[in-house]
Amino acid sequence: MAVKILGIESSCDETAAAICEAQGGKRAVLSNIVASSMDFHARFGGVIPEIASRAHLEAFAPVVKRALSSASLTLSDIDAVAVSAGPGLAGCLAVGASGAKGIALGAKKPFFALNHVIAHLAASEGEFGQIPENSAGLVVSGGHTTLFRLEKFPSRISVAGSTLDDAAGECFDKIGRLMGLPYPAGAAIDELAKKGDPFAIRVPQGLRGRRDHLFDFSFSGVKTSVARTIEEMREENMPLPVEDICASLAESVGEVLSRKAIEACRVFGSRVLVVGGGFSANSQLRGKLKAKAEEAGVELRIPSLPLCTDNGAMVSLLGADLLEGGISPSSLGAPIDSSMSLDIASL
Amino acid sequence: MEKIEIVSKNSGDTKKIGALLAPLLSPGDLLILRGPLGGGKTTFTQGLGEALEAERPIVSPTFTLAREVKIKFRGGVPGLLIHVDAWRLKARGGDIFEEFEALGLEDDFEGSNALVVAEWGDGIAEPLSDSILYVDFKRDLEKENWRSISLTPSGFKGLGDLEKTAEAAFGDFID
Numbered sequence: 362m363a364v365k366i367l368g369i370e371s372s373c374d375e376t377a378a379a380i381c382e383a384q385g386g387k388r389a390v391l392s393n394i395v396a397s398s399m400d401f402h403a404r405f406g407g408v409i410p411e412i413a414s415r416a417h418l419e420a421f422a423p424v425v426k427r428a429l430s431s432a433s434l435t436l437s438d439i440d441a442v443a444v445s446a447g448p449g450l451a452g453c454l455a456v457g458a459s460g461a462k463g464i465a466l467g468a469k470k471p472f473f474a475l476n477h478v479i480a481h482l483a484a485s486e487g488e489f490g491q492i493p494e495n496s497a498g499l500v501v502s503g504g505h506t507t508l509f510r511l512e513k514f515p516s517r518i519s520v521a522g523s524t525l526d527d528a529a530g531e532c533f534d535k536i537g538r539l540m541g542l543p544y545p546a547g548a549a550i551d552e553l554a555k556k557g558d559p560f561a562i563r564v565p566q567g568l569r570g571r572r573d574h575l576f577d578f579s580f581s582g583v584k585t586s587v588a589r590t591i592e593e594m595r596e597e598n599m600p601l602p603v604e605d606i607c608a609s610l611a612e613s614v615g616e617v618l619s620r621k622a623i624e625a626c627r628v629f630g631s632r633v634l635v636v637g638g639g640f641s642a643n644s645q646l647r648g649k650l651k652a653k654a655e656e657a658g659v660e661l662r663i664p665s666l667p668l669c670t671d672n673g674a675m676v677s678l679l680g681a682d683l684l685e686g687g688i689s690p691s692s693l694g695a696p697i698d699s700s701m702s703l704d705i706a707s708l
Numbered sequence: 709m710e711k712i713e714i715v716s717k718n719s720g721d722t723k724k725i726g727a728l729l730a731p732l733l734s735p736g737d738l739l740i741l742r743g744p745l746g747g748g749k750t751t752f753t754q755g756l757g758e759a760l761e762a763e764r765p766i767v768s769p770t771f772t773l774a775r776e777v778k779i780k781f782r783g784g785v786p787g788l789l790i791h792v793d794a795w796r797l798k799a800r801g802g803d804i805f806e807e808f809e810a811l812g813l814e815d816d817f818e819g820s821n822a823l824v825v826a827e828w829g830d831g832i833a834e835p836l837s838d839s840i841l842y843v844d845f846k847r848d849l850e851k852e853n854w855r856s857i858s859l860t861p862s863g864f865k866g867l868g869d870l871e872k873t874a875e876a877a878f879g880d881f882i883d
Contacts, residue, residue, distance in 0.1 A: 373771070450772055452812070504771030526750055527768045534799065535745050535770075544799040581768075585746025589847065592744075596849065700764075700775060 364440040364684055365391070367464070368677025369425065371457030372449025372477045373504070376420035378428035379673030380439070383681035386491040391432035393667065393674040396420040417456035425464070428673065436468045441690070443680025446474035446708055447701030448504075454697040462693050471690035473680045474708040476701050477671075478505055479515055481637035483682060484668040484675035491682070492662075497521075497631040499622045501646070502638035503530035503545060506618070507703055508576045508625050511635065515682050515706035521625055522576025523703075525568075529614055530640040532580040536587050536610060540603055550607045551644050557608030559645075562590055564613035569620065576625055583613060611645035619649040626659045636663040639670045683707055711860040712867065712874040714881040718853045721881065722748040725857055726755025728877050731782045732866040733760075735821035738837035740829045743845030748855045749827045752843065753791060756825065762789060769793045769827075774811055779823070787821035794828040808832045838863045 363384040370377040379393040429435060444461035447454055458474065465472035482498045491514075492498075498509035498518075506524040511517075527535075530547060537546020542553075565586050567579030587610055594601055626634050634654055640646065641663055654661035668674060683690075688707065695708040716722045733739075733756075741749040750768050757766035760779035769775040770793045779789045790813060797804045817824060817836055826833040834840060841864040848854035859867065867873045874882060 448772065502771075524767065525765070526754075528771060531768060531770050535795070538799050539745060581746070581750060585847075588745040589852070592847075593849070699772060 364681065365434065365438055366441045366443055366677040366680040366684060367425070367428065367439045368673045368675070368680055369442070369444040369457045369461045370477070370480075370671055370673045370676050371417045371421070371453050372445045372447070373453060373671060375671040376417045376424050376457070377671060377673035378425045379677050380428055380432045380434060381487065381674060381677040381681055383685055388486045388490060388678055388681060390487045390674045390678075391434070392428045393672055394424050394428045394431065395667075395672055396424050414452040414456045417453055421456060421460045425460070436464065439468065439470055441471040441473060441680055441684050442468075443473040443475050443676050443683075445477035445480060445676055446691075446695060447477065447698035449477055449699060451697060451699040454699060458697045466693060471684070472693055473683055474691040474695040474697075475676055475679050475683075476703065476706050478507065478703050479518065479706045480675040480679040482509065482511070482635050483515065483679035484637045484672070485635045485662040485664050486678045486682070487668055487674050488664050489662045492635055493633050495629065495631055496633040496635055497622065497625045497629050498635045498637075499618065499641075500638040501529045501618060501636070501640035503534060503640070504528050505638060506578050506580070508622060509703075510625070510629050515679060516686060516688065518704065518706065520703050522574070522578065522621070524578040524580060525574070526579055526581035527584060529578070529580055529618060532584045532614065533610070533640070535584055536606075539588055539591055540601065540606065547640065547643060550611065553604045553607040554611040554645055555608075557602070557604030557606070559608040559612035561602060561605035562587070562609040564609050566613050566617040569617050575628075576621055578617065578621070580614065583610070611643065615643065615646040615649045618646055619653050622650065623653045623657050623659065626657060631659070633660045633662060636661070637669060637675070642666045642669045679706060709870045709874075711858045712870055712878060714857045714859070714878050715883055716748065716855040716857055716881065719748065719751045722751045722855060722857070723755030723758070725878065725881060726752040727759035729859070730756050730759035732873070732877070733781065733823055734866060735781060735785075735787050735823060736837060736839055737823050737864060737866065738833060738840045739823070739825045739843055740833055740840060741825065741827045741843045741845065742830050744847060747845030747847055748857070749845060752845070752857070753825050753827070757789060760789060766791060770795050773797070774813065776816070781821070781823075785821065787823060788816070790816060790822050790824045792824060792826040792829060792833065794826060794832055797832070798828060804832055840864055841866070
């Protein structure tokens with residue numbers, strides 16, 4: 362029997378809701394609505410402090426209603442309600458979680474408090490179907506850079522390695538700002554990098570080839586090295602080769618991420634590599650992953666861009682895995698956990 | 709003497725300097741870390757966290773703005789390290805004071821044995837405490853890994869007599 366899951370996401374800047382339908386291993390995303398704070402700045406004619414959670418509060422009901430109406434469904438058609446309960450910004454998570462609990466309680470549906478980062482892996486299921494046993498996973502975003510061993514998704518997963526300092530997306534944002542690019546800088550750096558020479562500037566690859574940190578990352582040294590290069594050029598009044606800097610940065614970060622992800626597949630004997638998170642929208646990283654996966658005979662499952670950035674579909678897809686997998690729903694008393702452990706999919 | 713000036717020759721030194729400061733800190737203290745990208749702010753906090761027996765490793769809190777980690781002050785007194793990074797607030801613009809307030813740190817700070825370490829927090833975090841220590845990081849344009857680090861107390865008593873403490877605690881790192 363097919364089940365339909367409402368997924369709600371509010372862990373950071375996006376307020377999102379989506380509905381997916383699951384039957385056996387099959388998955389279909391019926392609706393996927395995202396209100397980014399950008400829309401709200403425009404609609405309300407001013408800056409709304411997102412971290413004060415007000416934007417989420419304003420967006421919550423309209424976004425959920427639109428997710429239902431664009432799938433031509435009502436709450437009574439839904440089989441379960443899932444929400445990102447962590448990790449993320451506490452005030453933001455609280456809005457989505459409270460709203461989701463209210464809906465689950467009112468409509469008498471099972472409730473799942475989920476891990477936002479693990480949901481990024483589930484996003485791939487919207488386009489590729491269920492994640493097979495013994496896969497490897499990579500989540501890269503503004504806040505996370507983590508490699509996973511996925512023995513049986515989502516009930517048996519473990520962190521193989523993580524960044525020891527900055528996340529990949531954070532490194533891009535910070536260097537972008539130093540060069541005067543808009544925040545967040547990922548998209549701008551991606552475009553500029555296409556026109557630059559990826560080997561123009563030497564950028565270190567943190568922890569590459571380190572046996573003691575085989576699957577860990579470090580982007581703090583990358584950030585420092587590029588910041589230093591920029592300062593030196595400014596000191597000597599040289600024009601900043603922004604395109605070359607972007608290309609060299611993207612080359613270094615893309616290379617170390619893809620290299621370690623494929624190495625993880627080799628060590629785990631994984632035939633499938635699942636990738637998710639906002640930074641996986643980066644075209645240089647996608648290109649490198651595709652080339653290295655082909656060479657290694659690994660199937661790369663990296664979803665299209667709307668499923669990479671924060672969205673509700675990934676939450677509903679992970680909710681579907683839990684519901685179909687017979688995993689007990691969360692208590693309505695489950696608290697949000699802004700620093701939730703990455704080894705568990707739900708509370 | 710208004711501040712203690714220290715030289716770090718590599719990131720290992722920066723961690724050690726953070727660790728040396730740890731026993732001088734008490735609940736209610738606010739450390740405000742200033743300096744450029746790659747100055748060593750997070751590295752310093754990692755050393756501090758290790759010396760305070762942080763229950764989880766310290767990583768950059770930029771994305772979530774604040775991370776709380778259980779620690780132990782000297783004498784094993786249990787407490788909380790609230791590691792804040794206001795970079796995102798500054799990068800994004802808008803009313804940073806209102807946004808900073810909305811983090812609710814004041815409540816967390818008052819209700820527990822907490823120490824706040826605020827990266828990029830200058831000009832925003834000061835209202836949190838009367839016991840403030842500014843930690844400034846400067847990169848060296850000539851020597852790639854060198855950093856000069858200075859400690860400037862503002863109502864912060866933990867350093868005691870600066871001259872004596874400089875020699876006793878940080879002597880190895882002073883020219």
